[in-house]
Amino acid sequence: MSTANNTIEIDRSVGDFHFDIKSARDAGTGLTESTIDYIVDAKQEPDWIREFRKNAFQIFKDKPLPTHWASHELDAIDFDKIRYYLASGEAAKRSWEEVPDEIKQTFERLGIPESERKFLAGVEAQFDSEAVYSNIKKAVSDQGVIFVGSTEGLKQHPEIFRKWFGKVIPTGDNKFSALNSAVFSGGSFIYVPPGVKVKHPLQAYFRINAENFGQFERTLIIADEGAELMYMEGCTAPKFTTATLHSAVVELVAMPGAKIQYVTVQNWSPNVFNLVTKRGMAMEEAEIKWIDCNIGSRLTMKYPGVVLKGRKARGEVISIALAGDGQHQDTGAKMIHAADETTSNIVSKSISVGKGRATYRGLVHVPKHLKGCKNNTECDALLINAHSRTDTYPAITVRGTGNATQHEASVSQISAEQIFYMQQRGLSEGQAMSLAVNGFVNDLVRQFPMEYSVELKRLIDLEMEGSVG
Amino acid sequence: MPGLYLKEFMSSISVQNLHASINGQEIIRGLDIAFSQGEVHAVMGPNGSGKSTLAKVMAGHPDYEVTEGDIFLDGESILEMEPDERARRGLFMAFQYPVEIPGVSNANFLRAALQAKLPEGEELDATDFYHRLYEKMDLLEIRREFTARSVNEGFSGGEKKRNEILQLAILEPAFAVLDETDSGLDIDALKIVANGVNKLRGPKLGVLLITHYQRLLNYIVPDFVHVMHAGKIVLSGGKELALELELKGYDWLKAEDAETSAVSQTAAVK
Numbered sequence: 210m211s212t213a214n215n216t217i218e219i220d221r222s223v224g225d226f227h228f229d230i231k232s233a234r235d236a237g238t239g240l241t242e243s244t245i246d247y248i249v250d251a252k253q254e255p256d257w258i259r260e261f262r263k264n265a266f267q268i269f270k271d272k273p274l275p276t277h278w279a280s281h282e283l284d285a286i287d288f289d290k291i292r293y294y295l296a297s298g299e300a301a302k303r304s305w306e307e308v309p310d311e312i313k314q315t316f317e318r319l320g321i322p323e324s325e326r327k328f329l330a331g332v333e334a335q336f337d338s339e340a341v342y343s344n345i346k347k348a349v350s351d352q353g354v355i356f357v358g359s360t361e362g363l364k365q366h367p368e369i370f371r372k373w374f375g376k377v378i379p380t381g382d383n384k385f386s387a388l389n390s391a392v393f394s395g396g397s398f399i400y401v402p403p404g405v406k407v408k409h410p411l412q413a414y415f416r417i418n419a420e421n422f423g424q425f426e427r428t429l430i431i432a433d434e435g436a437e438l439m440y441m442e443g444c445t446a447p448k449f450t451t452a453t454l455h456s457a458v459v460e461l462v463a464m465p466g467a468k469i470q471y472v473t474v475q476n477w478s479p480n481v482f483n484l485v486t487k488r489g490m491a492m493e494e495a496e497i498k499w500i501d502c503n504i505g506s507r508l509t510m511k512y513p514g515v516v517l518k519g520r521k522a523r524g525e526v527i528s529i530a531l532a533g534d535g536q537h538q539d540t541g542a543k544m545i546h547a548a549d550e551t552t553s554n555i556v557s558k559s560i561s562v563g564k565g566r567a568t569y570r571g572l573v574h575v576p577k578h579l580k581g582c583k584n585n586t587e588c589d590a591l592l593i594n595a596h597s598r599t600d601t602y603p604a605i606t607v608r609g610t611g612n613a614t615q616h617e618a619s620v621s622q623i624s625a626e627q628i629f630y631m632q633q634r635g636l637s638e639g640q641a642m643s644l645a646v647n648g649f650v651n652d653l654v655r656q657f658p659m660e661y662s663v664e665l666k667r668l669i670d671l672e673m674e675g676s677v678g
Numbered sequence: 679m680p681g682l683y684l685k686e687f688m689s690s691i692s693v694q695n696l697h698a699s700i701n702g703q704e705i706i707r708g709l710d711i712a713f714s715q716g717e718v719h720a721v722m723g724p725n726g727s728g729k730s731t732l733a734k735v736m737a738g739h740p741d742y743e744v745t746e747g748d749i750f751l752d753g754e755s756i757l758e759m760e761p762d763e764r765a766r767r768g769l770f771m772a773f774q775y776p777v778e779i780p781g782v783s784n785a786n787f788l789r790a791a792l793q794a795k796l797p798e799g800e801e802l803d804a805t806d807f808y809h810r811l812y813e814k815m816d817l818l819e820i821r822r823e824f825t826a827r828s829v830n831e832g833f834s835g836g837e838k839k840r841n842e843i844l845q846l847a848i849l850e851p852a853f854a855v856l857d858e859t860d861s862g863l864d865i866d867a868l869k870i871v872a873n874g875v876n877k878l879r880g881p882k883l884g885v886l887l888i889t890h891y892q893r894l895l896n897y898i899v900p901d902f903v904h905v906m907h908a909g910k911i912v913l914s915g916g917k918e919l920a921l922e923l924e925l926k927g928y929d930w931l932k933a934e935d936a937e938t939s940a941v942s943q944t945a946a947v948k
Binding site: 625629630631632634635640645647648649650652 | 739741760766779781791794795
């Protein structure tokens with residue numbers, strides 16, 4: 210018992226540490242127009258962005274919290290007590306040697322430089338509000354691939370940036386997309402030129418170090434005609450007693466024939482509200498695939514979507530959620546069919562442990578005038594304990610006669626007979642449980658990049674060890 | 679420890695005056711049986727005599743409660759041990775109804791089970807594991823693609839039973855309790871499974887073969903045969919006892935219900 214618990218303590222704390230760092234740029238606590246001016250000035254942004262942000266701030270103030278579905282958990286966020294911008298005031302470094310010691314140590318502990326050497330085409334490491342490190346392998350940049358922070362993107366590549374920024378997810382999409390639009394900082398801007406296939410993944414790592422802080426990264430990825438790209442993101446934060454807010458907006462644009470895979474392994478500490486808007490637009494014969502894994506946070510509300518805008522475009526969401534005690538993973542997918550012969554596939558698996566709560570919320574829309582559209586939705590939930598909870602809210606609207614949809618949902622439990630069977634072969638109850646849970650998500654985990662699937666299996670093992678007496 | 683001094687230390691299991699119930703209903707009512715490594719004992723009896731319950735109680739199934747008596751493994755009581763500890767100590771049970779574990783491949787499952795037997799900090803070598811797995815699969819004539827399939831999922835009855843025997847072969851326990859391994863098998867599948875058990879027979883394996891039908895014993899010839907009735911062993915003897923039962927059936931047991939205690943005492947084999 211004690212060993213199992215110790216392991217959990219140690220490993221759960223992989224990201225649970227922080228350094229006391231005085232930020233040279235600090236917008237202070239609370240959000241007003243002057244907070245926005247401070248951010249714009251600190252980042253030396255052009256006027257159009259100042260206007261964009263102030264407009265978004267108005268929309269944010271006008272929109273109510275979406276309490277109608279996430280119960281009243283969101284009421285725990287006090288927007289006046291959050292710090293909206295913390296940074297060193299220095300540009301992101303191109304080599305780890307130049308990154309200040311404590312920050313470098315942070316990322317080393319999280320294994321980022323090591324992964325970069327091993328299998329990544331480029332890395333951006335964000336610490337609180339800004340990237341502290343950003344590098345892309347020369348062979349990749351030589352192909353014309355742009356991989357920079359959002360601020361650099363909007364300043365250095367306005368002709369591409371302005372064309373798509375805020376177009377996939379309008380500011381007023383929801384209260385948190387408006388908040389992000391008002392105070393965004395960090396995130397990635399990526400452009401892959403026509404026909405370029407980036408062989409290795411590009412990775413961003415989002416680290417929150419400060420207390421009472423909100424991280425609002427903004428990512429815009431454009432894969433031009435026939436281009437291919439895999440982007441991965443990871444994240445951690447130390448555990449504080451107060452609420453931390455993470456509210457990102459991610460927009461993807463896949464031009465005709467392009468392919469984008471976006472992989473997330475979310476492992477925020479259990480005091481983080483993770484309220485993220487993610488959507489891609491797929492043009493003719495383009496493909497966007499979200500691989501989304503939610504393990505951490507107190508409350509996550511995230512429904513990656515694809516607008517299937519061009520004929521034969523394909524959209525896919527593969528989603529795994531693990532809700533432990535005190536956690537609510539409210540996740541799902543949105544597929545908006547807007548052209549003929551578009552196909553979408555949603556596979557969602559959730560595991561609720563202890564008093565954990567997992568919710569699947571899906572939206573599939575196929576209007577009447579379209580032909581040859583197909584959707585497949587599968588959502589499976591696994592409940593580990595008697596108090597675990599799962600809810601499924603699929604909203605599938607398929608109109609017209611030439612379109613097809615298929616929907617399957619299941620809720621299951623690991624049976625006592627399964628556990629006894631595995632125990633009879635020598636596995637402890639905890640080992641048996643994690644083997645069964647890993648089996649439940651196995652077909653999805655296999656779609657993750659190797660390094661992530663190993664990590665995922667390890668996290669599930671830890672969670673299950675703790676779920677049995 | 680005797681093993682240090684004796685070249686051939688024989689492990690043994692002794693069940694003494696066992697009483698066990700489920701939901702307050704007593705199923706095993708004062709059962710005694712003992713067996714050692716290297717021996718094959720058959721336990722036969724009519725439906726409802728408690729044969730399968732005996733297997734489950736030995737393996738530590740949580741639904742059953744032992745109300746009296748004890749089970750010793752080399753003199754040490756195993757009643758307080760969790761099922762997995764009993765398994766790691768060398769007690770294997772082949773299930774009458776093997777359980778499906780979706781998404782977990784046979785290879786991964788066996789690997790996890792073998793890993794669990796190793797001392798903490800020791801890592802099972804993947805190459806050694808596959809070498810051993812393929813060797814046993816060849817022995818039992820199981821095709822390679824079997825390793826990638828999920829444990830028992832979508833298996834035919836015969837495949838499930840064969841998988842139990844493969845697990846037995848890989849885990850190499852000191853004792854195997856085979857709970858109605860012949861049930862639901864056609865004659866070809868029965869032969870294959872029996873053949874597998876025969877290949878695993880040897881001085882290091884003690885087998886308790888639980889069966890309703892004599893036909894299994896045509897293929898796995900036991901050293902000893904026990905007859906179970908109403909939660910007790912009522913008659914024990916050599917392999918010829920099985921043939922006798924084949925002729926007489928089980929009906930005579932009911933007639934002798936009143937005298938069973940006397941019979942079991944006089945017929946004690948060991």
